[in-house]
Amino acid sequence: MEPESLSKQVKKLEKYIYTLKAARELNKLDRLPREAILKLRDAITIARGAVDRYFGSDDTKEQLQALNEATDNLKLVSEAILEASQYDLLDVTDVAHLSALNEYIIDQLR
Secondary structure, three states: OOOOOHHHHHHHHHHHHHOOHHHHOHHHOOHHHHHHHHHHHHHHHHHHHHHHHHHHOOOHHHHHHHHHHHHHHHHHHHHHHHHHHHOOOOOHHHHHHHHHHHHHHHHHHO
């Protein structure tokens, strides 16, 4: 079986984040928990776009910019996962799964 491409892995992480209960029920959250989930969603969306630009570009300078943007936003994803867990928006399993997939993607980008 062929391993998933990095682009597919980032999309998988984004889909997982967007299907979290807290992400689907933003209007029911207080301000700070809602901001934590929005930060998580925004960071993964920007990271996915940067990964797509990285693989879609033939220009080395553009690839480097996209790579840096993706890495920076995936680091924000890590921070946002922990922040969301502090508000009990993610259970231990979600934190472990999201963190592991996110760290794997960051490692692949290096």
